[in-house]
Structure formats: C-alpha cells, structure tokens
Amino acid sequence: MRTACTSLGRSGDDVPEFAPTDKWPRHPKPWWRDALDMARDYGWSLTQIKGHGWGHIYCPARSCDYPIYSSGTAPEGPAKTARRKVERCPHGTVAAESVSHIEALLTKAERLIDAADALSLKNKLERRAELLDAADDLVSQSAAWDEFGLLLAQAEDAEQEAAAAFAAAGERHDAQAGALDAADGQVRSARDALQRPRLPSGEVKRLKGWADELRARIVAARSA
Ligand SMILES: [Zn+2]
Structure with missing residues (x-):
C-alpha cells in the first residue's frame, strides 16, 4: 500500500501533498471522508499544512480549490459545498x-x-x-x-x-x-x-x- 506524499511542485518540499493515486489520510468525520473520496475519484489532490485546518484540496488543473476543516460547528455544510465544488469543476x-x-x-x-x-x-x-x-x-x-x-x-x-x-x-x-x-x-x-x-x-x-x-x-x- 502506498502512503507516499508526492510533491507536485507549487506547494514546496515541506508540505505533504497527496496525489489522487496515493492513499489519503483518514479524516475523523464521515461527511468529510465522503467529500474527500469523491475529490480523489475526480483526480483532485490534497495538501496538509499545519495550522491551516485539516487540509486543502485542488482540482487537476489547480484552478479550483477548497479548504477541508477538522470539524466545526455546522460541519456538513462545508463538506456539501466541497462536493459541489468537485462536481462542478470543469477541469477534471x-x-x-x-x-x-x-x-x-x-x-x-x-x-x-x-x-x-x-x-x-x-x-x-x-x-x-x-x-x-x-x-x-x-x-x-x-x-x-x-x-x-x-x-x-x-x-x-x-x-x-x-x-x-x-x-x-x-x-x-x-x-x-x-x-x-x-x-x-x-x-x-x-x-x-x-x-x-x-x-x-x-x-x-x-x-x-x-x-x-x-x-x-x-x-x-x-x-x-
Ligand atoms: Zn477545476
């Protein structure tokens, strides 16, 4: 099983970046896991920068992106928005x-x-x-x-x-x-x-x- 952190350039060497073919870290919340699974299926990448929420996803063209939060008070709304963003990205x-x-x-x-x-x-x-x-x-x-x-x-x-x-x-x-x-x-x-x-x-x-x-x-x- 691959657990590689592939550097795709833009984010610099010290930032863990996960390609759609990598195994992504597991998010503690199921609604975020769904959104992340979907993003990966659509060829998106994930970065995790310490102190910037849980992570950040980028579309294959790096033209669309969306922040992934750790939890939050109204947690499902942003996850839903993330799914919509992935669906509507014309670059996948x-x-x-x-x-x-x-x-x-x-x-x-x-x-x-x-x-x-x-x-x-x-x-x-x-x-x-x-x-x-x-x-x-x-x-x-x-x-x-x-x-x-x-x-x-x-x-x-x-x-x-x-x-x-x-x-x-x-x-x-x-x-x-x-x-x-x-x-x-x-x-x-x-x-x-x-x-x-x-x-x-x-x-x-x-x-x-x-x-x-x-x-x-x-x-x-x-x-x-
Ligand atoms: Zn896009």
Whole structure:
C-alpha cells in the first residue's frame, strides 16, 4: 500500500501533498471522508499544512480549490459545498471524459433517429405518389398532377434531410430499421456508461432524461 506524499511542485518540499493515486489520510468525520473520496475519484489532490485546518484540496488543473476543516460547528455544510465544488469543476478528466463520451453517444443516436424519421417520411410520400399515379382517372386531372409533383418534391427533400443526418452521425443506413437499431445501440451504451459511479449528479439527471427521450422516439418510430 502506498502512503507516499508526492510533491507536485507549487506547494514546496515541506508540505505533504497527496496525489489522487496515493492513499489519503483518514479524516475523523464521515461527511468529510465522503467529500474527500469523491475529490480523489475526480483526480483532485490534497495538501496538509499545519495550522491551516485539516487540509486543502485542488482540482487537476489547480484552478479550483477548497479548504477541508477538522470539524466545526455546522460541519456538513462545508463538506456539501466541497462536493459541489468537485462536481462542478470543469477541469477534471475522469468526469469530463465520461460526460462528453455519453453526450457523443446520445448525439449520434439523435442524428440516426432523425435520419430514420426522414427515411420513413420519404417512403410514405413516395407510396402516396405511387397510389396517385396508379389511379389513372386522377392523373388526368391537373390538380392530381400538381399533388403528384408536390409529393415527389417533398420525398426528395426528406431524402436529403436523411442524407444530411446520416452524414452528421458519420454512419449511413439504407433502411429506417437499420438506423433505429444503430441508434438503440448508442442509447444502450450511454445508459451503461451512466451507471458509472460518481458522475456529477446534475449531469447524470440531464443525460438520463435525454436517453429516455431518445428511447421513446425509437419505440414510437418502430411502431409507426
Ligand atoms: Zn477545476
């Protein structure tokens, strides 16, 4: 087991500093231990300077920091604030990478669903145009010809929309079902990644809501 005090530069040689990979000293209060565990998971470091409370934590970029007290009269408030500070730090690699990875999965899923919807619309419009074409007596009327032309133009627009969405997703499918299956896979991976512990809770809520919304769109598109 490592008990090393790694000097990370700024704090000088005589100040004990604990890297996120080190074993950190145990805080006497459980609420502070939770906050410290979380900070370490997010890649923060801890320093302990005698006479300056229990310690001080720094984010990976050393842009955010927070004092750790020994106890105090209203002890849980500052520990809660410390957790919030850790969650909201935009410099942490672990959390930021996970969140942006999940965002990328869901963004791709959304584009694939958009493409699938556009493909479905295109097929519907083309089918309507075919039906109109098959009804000979209607085609002889100029109003029907206008509608026929309009349906084909709309179908072409929908096809272009699908192509643009596929290009944005970086993946092409010929059929709506294939696009929806791929989108479903993306949403499932995102949901798995959201199970990872200690992601920022606000982000988890937002990303879960987004995943649920996309899942509902997939279900609706499949049953349409
Ligand atoms: Zn930070």
